[in-house]
Amino acid sequence: MVAALDTAVARVPLTPDAALRIRTVSMVDGDDLAAQPDAITDAVLLVGVDGDTIIHWLHALVEPAQVAHRPIVILTKTDPPGIEAAAEKASVAVVVVDGRARWDRVLTTVQGLLDRGVVDDASGALAHAVDVDLVGLVGLIAHGTGGLVSIEDATSARVLAYSPSKGEADDLRVQTILGRAGPPAYLDLLRQWGVFDAIRRGGEVVDVPEHPDHGMRRRLVVGVHSRSGRHLGSIWVQEGVGPLTDDAPDVLRGAAAIAARILTREMQAPSTEGQLVQRLFGAHGGIDASSAGAYLRWSVDEPVAVVAIAAIGGDEAHHDDVIAAVGGSLRLHASAFAAAALTTVLDGRAYILLPATGSAAIIRWTRGLVTRFDGDPILAGAILRAAVVMPLAGLDEVPSGRAEVDRVLSATASDADPARVTTLAESRTAVLLGEILSVLSERDDLADPRLSTLVDYDAAHDGDLVSSVAAYLAAHGNVRDAARSVGIHANTLRYRIDRAQQLSGLRLDDADDRLLTEIGLAVRGRGESRATR
Known part of the structure; x- marks a missing residue:
C-alpha cells in the first residue's frame, strides 16, 4: 500500500512486525470516531481528525473488550507527538500522508489496489x-x-x-x-x-x-x-x-x-455491480427492481432521490471526458453523504441514487457537490450543474426519475446563467417550451412561410427585419424600448416593423399572429444555436 501511494506518503512511523494483508478500507472523520469508535475496516483514513482525538482513539483500541475489529493501519495527515507510542500499544500501523495529497485520490488508490489484488x-x-x-x-x-x-x-x-x-x-x-x-x-x-x-x-x-x-x-x-x-x-x-x-x-x-x-x-x-446500477437507471434493457434491490441490499419500496450531473461551458467536445474523470470523486462524496448511495456514469452524465431523507438537505448537499469542483483543472474550464427529482416511490421509478432529470438538464443546457441545481418544478417552463420547440423544429410543414419571407428578405437586402420584429415582440410592443435594445432610432424601428408586416402579411397587432411569430423565432433561434455548437 505504501508503495502504491508513492509520493503521497510523508513518513511511516510504525509498521507491523509481520506482513498483514489489507482487505477493506474506509474514510472517517472525527464525528464518525465519536459516534462509533470501533474501526470496521483494515485500513482507516482519518480525515480532518486532530492529533489529540487520534491518540485518544488509539488508547481506546488497547482494550480488546471495547473493540469489535481492530484496524491494521491508519492513514492521517496529522503527525502529533506520541502517535508512534500510542499506535504501538494498540498494535496498529501508522502512515502519515503528505498534507498536499487529496483524500479522494488516496482512497481511490488504496481501493483500486484492493480491487485489483x-x-x-x-x-x-x-x-x-x-x-x-x-x-x-x-x-x-x-x-x-x-x-x-x-x-x-x-x-x-x-x-x-x-x-x-x-x-x-x-x-x-x-x-x-x-x-x-x-x-x-x-x-x-x-x-x-x-x-x-x-x-x-x-x-x-x-x-x-x-x-x-x-x-x-x-x-x-x-x-x-x-x-x-x-x-x-x-x-x-x-x-x-x-x-x-x-x-x-x-x-x-x-x-x-x-x-x-x-x-x-x-x-x-464495468463490474457486475456497475452494470447492475446502470440497468437500474434504465440502461442495457433495464432490470426488475426487486432483483436489483436484493443484490444491492436496498429496499424496493424505500423513497429515493435521483441526481443527474452534467458539465457545461469549456470545450463541449470534452464534456464526456470531464464527467468520466470526476465520476470516482462524485461516488466518494455521495457515499460520504449517504452510505447506501449508488453512482454511475451514462452517456456523458453522472447519476446518483440516494435515500430521500429530506429535500432541503439533498438540495443543499448537491449544491455543495457541484461547486466544490469549481476551478479544478480536472474540469478543463467547464463547471458542473445538477438536476434533482424526489421523492420517487421506490426503485421501480428510478428509470423515470432519470428521464425527468435528463429533461431538465437538456432543456436548460443553453441558459446564459443557469441555476447550478434545479428541479423540474423550478424549470418546468424551460423544459416544456424546449420540448415543444424541439417537436416543431422537426416539422417543416409547421414552419410559418411568412417568417421565412422575412428571413429571405434580410439575407438578400441586409434588412434586419427579423431582429427588429424579435425586439419589438420582446418589448411587448414598446417601440422605444425595442429600438434601444437594438441600438437604432425609434422611427427606424417603426419603419422596419411596418415594412415587415407589408412583406409578410403578419399583423403584429393581432395576439395570435404575435404568438405564432414568437414561437417561430424561438424555433429559428434554437436551430441557429445548435448550428453554432
Whole structure:
C-alpha cells in the first residue's frame, strides 16, 4: 500500500512486525470516531481528525473488550507527538500522508489496489496476479524505458496508474500524483510547446526537454486514443537519475496501443455491480427492481432521490471526458453523504441514487457537490450543474426519475446563467417550451412561410427585419424600448416593423399572429444555436 501511494506518503512511523494483508478500507472523520469508535475496516483514513482525538482513539483500541475489529493501519495527515507510542500499544500501523495529497485520490488508490489484488514483488514493482492492467503496464513501461511512468486520463488532471518514484520524481510528477496541478509556469510552457495539443492528436511521441529553471527533468509523452479516434488519456515517462533507453519512444508507442485496449475495455465492461446500477437507471434493457434491490441490499419500496450531473461551458467536445474523470470523486462524496448511495456514469452524465431523507438537505448537499469542483483543472474550464427529482416511490421509478432529470438538464443546457441545481418544478417552463420547440423544429410543414419571407428578405437586402420584429415582440410592443435594445432610432424601428408586416402579411397587432411569430423565432433561434455548437 505504501508503495502504491508513492509520493503521497510523508513518513511511516510504525509498521507491523509481520506482513498483514489489507482487505477493506474506509474514510472517517472525527464525528464518525465519536459516534462509533470501533474501526470496521483494515485500513482507516482519518480525515480532518486532530492529533489529540487520534491518540485518544488509539488508547481506546488497547482494550480488546471495547473493540469489535481492530484496524491494521491508519492513514492521517496529522503527525502529533506520541502517535508512534500510542499506535504501538494498540498494535496498529501508522502512515502519515503528505498534507498536499487529496483524500479522494488516496482512497481511490488504496481501493483500486484492493480491487485489483495487486502484490508487491521482491523487486518492489507492482504486478498483477492474473492479466496486465494499467498498473501492470506501467511496470512494463518503466522496465522498458528506464524512467518513471504515469498514465493520466483524457483531462490530464487525474493519474490512473504510476510506477514507483524511488525518490527521483520532480515537482510536476509529485504534484500530479498528489492530485494537485503542476507548477503553473511550467504547465504554460508545455502548452506553448504544443505538448497538450500533440497528446490530443495522438500518434507522435513528444520529447519534452529538461528545464533546470523549473527543476523539471526530461520526459517523453504520448497520447492514448481508441480505434475510433477518441482521446482516452496519455502516458508520461520522466527521466530519473539515469537516462532513458534508446528505444523508449518505441516502447511508448506500443504501450499506447495496449493502454487504449485496457481503457476501452474498462469503459465498455464495468463490474457486475456497475452494470447492475446502470440497468437500474434504465440502461442495457433495464432490470426488475426487486432483483436489483436484493443484490444491492436496498429496499424496493424505500423513497429515493435521483441526481443527474452534467458539465457545461469549456470545450463541449470534452464534456464526456470531464464527467468520466470526476465520476470516482462524485461516488466518494455521495457515499460520504449517504452510505447506501449508488453512482454511475451514462452517456456523458453522472447519476446518483440516494435515500430521500429530506429535500432541503439533498438540495443543499448537491449544491455543495457541484461547486466544490469549481476551478479544478480536472474540469478543463467547464463547471458542473445538477438536476434533482424526489421523492420517487421506490426503485421501480428510478428509470423515470432519470428521464425527468435528463429533461431538465437538456432543456436548460443553453441558459446564459443557469441555476447550478434545479428541479423540474423550478424549470418546468424551460423544459416544456424546449420540448415543444424541439417537436416543431422537426416539422417543416409547421414552419410559418411568412417568417421565412422575412428571413429571405434580410439575407438578400441586409434588412434586419427579423431582429427588429424579435425586439419589438420582446418589448411587448414598446417601440422605444425595442429600438434601444437594438441600438437604432425609434422611427427606424417603426419603419422596419411596418415594412415587415407589408412583406409578410403578419399583423403584429393581432395576439395570435404575435404568438405564432414568437414561437417561430424561438424555433429559428434554437436551430441557429445548435448550428453554432
